[in-house]
Amino acid sequence: MKEKLAKPKVDHQPDRPRVIVGMGTCGIAAGAKKVWEAISQEIRRQNLDVEVRQTGCLGMCHREVLVEVRIPGQPKVIYGNISPESVKRIVQEHLVEGRIVKDLVVGMEAEKGTLLEGMPLLEENPFWSKQLRLVTRNCGIIDPDSIDDYLKAGGYQSLRRVLAEYTPEEVIAEVKNSGLRGRGGGGFPTGIKWESTRNAVGDRKYVICNADEGDPGAFMDRSILEGDPHAVIEGMIIAAYAVGARDGYIYIRAEYPLAVHRLMRAIDQARERNFLGDNILGSGFNFHLYIKQGAGAFVCGEETALIASIEGNRGMPRPRPPFPATKGLWDRPTNINNVETYANIPVIFRIGASEFASIGTEQSKGTKVFAVTGKVKKTGLVEVPMGITLREIIFDICGGIKDDKKFKAVQIGGPSGGCLPEQHLDLPVDYDSLISAGAMMGSGGLVVLDENTCMVELARYFLQFTRNESCGKCTPCREGLKRLLEILNRIVNGKGEKGDLDRLITLGSVIINTSLCGLGQSAPNPVLSTIRYFRSEYEMHIEKKFCPAGVCKDLTTYRIIEEKCKACSICLKHCPAGAITGEKRTPHRIDPEKCARCGICLEKCPFEAIVRA
Incomplete structure (x- = not known):
């Protein structure tokens, strides 16, 4: 297979x-x-x-x-x-x-x-x-600017077959039988979402592709659009036929100029070959596709905020229900899936729903594309069957930890995901297993962390990102994330207080349970997961005022072990603050008042004579 x-x-x-x-x-x-x-x-x-x-x-x-x-x-x-x-x-x-x-x-x-x-x-x-390339089957193989290359690779054959042999209801049934779940993060069954839009009452319906990829370290959707734009377009046309839509939008951030360029070219080519437009392939089915460029707001990855942006309004979410399937773009029934979800559709109709469903696990079918970054030897884009373990992705496929340092954790699911430690390396990668471990699949960002990572600072970094990206519409997210960040800032600055961990846990849980949209409902995850698995590191920051990773400057000092110092002056020459003094054949010293706590001396010393105090 x-x-x-x-x-x-x-x-x-x-x-x-x-x-x-x-x-x-x-x-x-x-x-x-x-x-x-x-x-x-x-x-x-x-x-x-x-x-x-x-x-x-x-x-x-x-x-x-x-x-x-x-x-x-x-x-x-x-x-x-x-x-x-x-x-x-x-x-x-x-x-x-x-x-x-x-x-x-x-x-x-x-x-x-x-x-x-x-x-x-x-x-x-x-x-x-260990990869299985379904969604990325053409990426790095064909010329993305050539529709002829896509056709030679079997492109638009699924669309031809659907329009010639399937009713819309049969298309939806095939997608349901495949077990495909949305790859945008939530994992909602794709066929059920399509069926809801199909059954919704409305004089006009829409399909939208969510290409507003904003997670730090994520580039799955961008790479698919840059490498195989016609696959996404073909999937959207099939979706439009199934739900009864005549118009569709690809919502993509303007920071992806190459993807935008290739999408525009692909749409023009598809129109020229009658895969888009009126009476597609003589079937009587009409579908027109447009591009909407977003301004890079992370919250517009939430589907109701995305809809508001397309409508020309500020990208802010609204309460659900009603869901977009019944009341979406311009209050009409709207189906929204992300890039990877649509790119799976031609595959399903090429190999059949049963064969697609044979890949992966019982509840998570098919493959998943991950962008693997961080402290790993082989960064890149990998597509693997659902159910593969984190250990296989990080060590077998991506070669293990850079510079052969010790693995510490993996951040999975983007800035709203969770950090999983070594004990979960053999966890199968599927929607339910990750949630039970305190993480989430998300859209597919996977950041590998080594022994030099401070988990408290990492949680603070991701929370800073989500706090900045919050639209501010609901109080739990607007005010709650601000208070969470204040506590974390205090901890990494050496001013942590007894009871801060309980405050973080309680406040984080309230934000998750009361926020309006998925941003606030998941933003505390990095904080809660790092407390769950790395509580002792938080306690060292708060109680001992010490950062074991040496990342938090206010909690890190350096000293020279006289017995190991060879007086080579390498540390002295590289110190940017002039905090190191000493003569030849005399052990050097670090002036703590002048020390900038940058760690360059520790990095440069060839004799391991410098340690964190």
Whole structure:
């Protein structure tokens, strides 16, 4: 099954040599534009008959810039960490002389029998071996600006089949049978949501794609839109047919200019090929799709606030019920799903609901895309079957903790998620298991933390974010988060008081139970989960006025152990505050009055002579 699902049918054997550069945001940030220019110039200089194309993010953000070489009749080769300086080697050795540049290879895609001795097979790379790419099946494979590439990969076949063979009710039944749950964070059954919109009374209905991805460290939706925009569009068209909508909106933050550009181009191409517009594919079904760019307010990820923003009002949530399915955009029935949810729809109708439902766990079907960041060796985008453990994602796929430091916790579910410690590394990743452990799936952000992370400061950081993003409409969120933050600020500044932990727990619980929308209802989660699993760290901050991680400056001092000091003066030279003094062959000292508590001396000392006091 994995072989069939993981590999889209694209033109792996072009009629002439082809070089493909990863041009997602991660690739561009790593220098992909300069690599593209260098490749193009070198090919022109040597007068080679080679096509240069682009693709989206393959997921291996830690190996960008990625360059793929396809030569007719030969295995596909992917090179990583490419710079303009290494381009000449690839062009000369691979394209001209026919020799693979082995030291730059990430992997090859070919039958095992055709591999060169010692060359790595891409699918056997630990980063890929436990992944199952359904939603991201085309990302890093096709040119996102080419509808023809999408069609060659089987694009819009699900839509053709739906319009020719299914009634709207049968479409909804198939989605319900697949077990697909919304990937935006709540995990509500997608088919039931569609059915509610279908059955709602209204002279006009809408479908909306929530692409307002605002979690720190999250880039799942952005990468899908940049790498395979037509998949999302196809899913939305099928949803519109099922619920009876004629118009749809993609609500995307303006901070995603590349995704916006590729979406606009994809919508224009879909209109030209009659996948959008009137009488789609001769079926009599009409559907028009528009883009609405948001201003980057985190609260607009909440569906009623998002609706208000599309309507031209300030993005603020409203009480529910009524739910958008019955009274949404302009008070009409509206279906809202996020990018990843819609991108799953063509897959379901390509492989069938029963096969889709066979992936994952009993209550969480299919796969989940995660953006893995933080203190991990291999950052990137991974798509895994539901039910995989956190240990498999962090250590098997992403290579473990950076610099081989000790794992401390993982923040899962974005700024409103929870922090899970080592004891939960073997927890299956599904909606219900994470909630029972005090976390949540969220949209898919996964931040890995090492031994040098202060959990109190981390909770304060995320709470600062949600406090700033609160719209202020309801009192529990507006005032409650402010008070929570005041307590945390006091603790990290060395002014924590006895009883602060009880105050945090009580106030956090009240905010969760009384806030108007999902922002306030989940914002205290990082605080409550870190108290639950790292209570002793809070107690050290409050009672001993000491930060064991050395992060909170007001609770950290440094001293030099005279017996270990070699008087090398390395710490003295690097101290930005001039707080270290000492002569040659004489143990140095740190003046606590001058010390800026930056920790550079601890980092630079090669003899472990400096410790936190």
